[in-house]
Amino acid sequence: MTPETVMGLAYQGMKVTLFLGGPLLLTALVTGLTVSLFQAATQINEMTLSFIPKILGVFVVLVLAGPWLLKLITDFTRELFMNIPSMVS
Template structure:
């Protein structure tokens, strides 16, 4: 295993992790911004009002994107496991 190979694998792992986590993080970010905007407009300064909608939105995003996310992770893991014999030669 060369240094370039290890860096390439680490890069691919980070790209997969970012691609898989992006939908849920974006949904949470959008809901958080909308709630903050609502709080600014209505001047409601309750700290706990942000948690429930963000948790619900996160769970809904996981339900919607969960199959795609697990498919990407399984494909990445399968590629690693299949190629192990080629890498240890």
């Protein structure tokens, strides 16, 4: 296994990780920012107010993007398993 192969696998792994976590984290970030702006505008100082909208937002994104995320991770895993013989020699 050459260093280029290892770096290519690491790059692909990081890219897949970014694609898997990105939509969920961005949804939580935007939802939290929106709730924080609402709290600042209305002067509501409840710390736990942002949890339910974040959970609901992440759930909606997971339902909508779930098939694509699942296909992405299964394709990556399948490609890794198919390339094991060429990686060993």
